[in-house]
Amino acid sequence: MNETIRELLGKVGGLPGPVAELADDADLYAVGLSSFASVQLMLGLEEAFDIEFPDNLLNRKSFASIAAIEQTLTHILKSKEAA
Amino acid sequence: MDMQVSFLDRLFDAGLLIDTGVDGLYGRSGQFESVIAAFERLIDTYGGADGAEAMRFPPGMNRAIFEKSGYMKSFPQLAGTVHSFCGGELDHMNLLKCMEVGDDWTKGQEATEIVLTPAACYPLYPTVAKRGNLPAEGALFDLQSYCFRHEPSQDPARQQLFRMREYVCMGTEQHVTDFRQLWMDRGVKMMKSVGLEVVIDVANDPFFGRAGKMMVNNQRDQNLKFELLIPITSTANPTACMSFNYHQDSFGTKWGLNLADGKVAHTACVGFGLERIALALFHTHGLDVKAWPESVRATLWG
Numbered sequence: 001m002n003e004t005i006r007e008l009l010g011k012v013g014g015l016p017g018p019v020a021e022l023a024d025d026a027d028l029y030a031v032g033l034s035s036f037a038s039v040q041l042m043l044g045l046e047e048a049f050d051i052e053f054p055d056n057l058l059n060r061k062s063f064a065s066i067a068a069i070e071q072t073l074t075h076i077l078k079s080k081e082a083a
Numbered sequence: 084m085d086m087q088v089s090f091l092d093r094l095f096d097a098g099l100l101i102d103t104g105v106d107g108l109y110g111r112s113g114q115f116e117s118v119i120a121a122f123e124r125l126i127d128t129y130g131g132a133d134g135a136e137a138m139r140f141p142p143g144m145n146r147a148i149f150e151k152s153g154y155m156k157s158f159p160q161l162a163g164t165v166h167s168f169c170g171g172e173l174d175h176m177n178l179l180k181c182m183e184v185g186d187d188w189t190k191g192q193e194a195t196e197i198v199l200t201p202a203a204c205y206p207l208y209p210t211v212a213k214r215g216n217l218p219a220e221g222a223l224f225d226l227q228s229y230c231f232r233h234e235p236s237q238d239p240a241r242q243q244l245f246r247m248r249e250y251v252c253m254g255t256e257q258h259v260t261d262f263r264q265l266w267m268d269r270g271v272k273m274m275k276s277v278g279l280e281v282v283i284d285v286a287n288d289p290f291f292g293r294a295g296k297m298m299v300n301n302q303r304d305q306n307l308k309f310e311l312l313i314p315i316t317s318t319a320n321p322t323a324c325m326s327f328n329y330h331q332d333s334f335g336t337k338w339g340l341n342l343a344d345g346k347v348a349h350t351a352c353v354g355f356g357l358e359r360i361a362l363a364l365f366h367t368h369g370l371d372v373k374a375w376p377e378s379v380r381a382t383l384w385g
């Protein structure tokens with residue numbers, strides 16, 4: 001999962017530096033993730049993991065770091081399994 | 084809905100707005116315009132001494148600038164583009180034939196270099212960026228333009244072509260957020276002085292689609308947009324008559340607006356929906372301006 005997130009981040013994140021050098025808990029907004037890029041990242045993640053982000057998770061916090069994204073995805077995947 | 088239609092009908096009946104046959108596209112009477120002119124003078128009495136540089140752009144803007152602005156990413160549903168006939172004589176004959184038989188004659192129209200201005204400040208940013216770095220004290224601009232948004236409605240407060248008066252501030256984060264706060268305070272005071280009841284609330288722009296939902300949440304979480312609301316067609320859902328927007332450094336980065344020391348400028352803008360304010364006045368004080376409270380008349384016309 002971490003790898004897929006990093007791959008997508010590299011593709012649509014528009015970050016100035018290489019994604020490989022980012023720590024899992026690095027603040028993605030501080031390193032240059034724009035609102036629009038975070039939206040593209042969200043759409044990319046939905047496709048890659050075959051999920052749909054519920055409205056309440058469509059916010060900055062969910063995409064604040066690679067670790068936050070992993071946590072959000074795990075949560076969504078778990079609710080999907082439960083359903 | 085009935086309430087809305089009836090307020091619109093009353094405005095038509097009183098001759099204040101003039102029906103054109105298209106929802107959200109209206110003529111204005113002299114009386115309506117005199118209210119807008121008076122309110123703009125009131126804006127000047129509050130903001131005039133701030134030394135803003137005034138600029139007036141027509142309601143159409145450079146398509147290339149519009150494209151770069153990213154408007155189509157966020158609000159494709161609201162945009163209006165200007166298309167024209169660019170064909171030869173044979174195309175012209177076909178066009179006339181199409182019109183005669185009632186076919187779609189517009190499909191051969193080609194995009195021009197002009198799109199309709201969606202907000203008064205859109206042409207400003209690249210204009211200022213061309214001048215080079217901002218002065219050390221930042222910069223302040225005074226704008227007004229008719230704006231277009233494709234959202235046909237019978238709510239007279241939701242027009243497709245309407246005027247927006249704006250002040251735009253460029254500088255450091257502190258400078259532009261102070262500017263925004265100053266106008267939130269002034270806005271409340273101004274509206275009270277003309278007898279309008281207002282609330283200020285956190286708000287969001289009508290971003291398109293599911294991706295837009297995320298933009299909405301981000302905008303609200305960060306308190307980037309506030310609106311000053313006044314009841315016009317509904318007390319439960321009062322209408323935004325002013326908005327107070329902090330763009331962070333997004334326009335500064337996009338357009339290359341830099342401070343005197345070379346850092347990216349932050350920007351904020353304050354917008355007045357002039358038709359909405361006039362409608363709020365007519366709704367609150369009645370359609371006959373002569374019968375408005377003396378204090379309101381004195382504030383507007385001296």
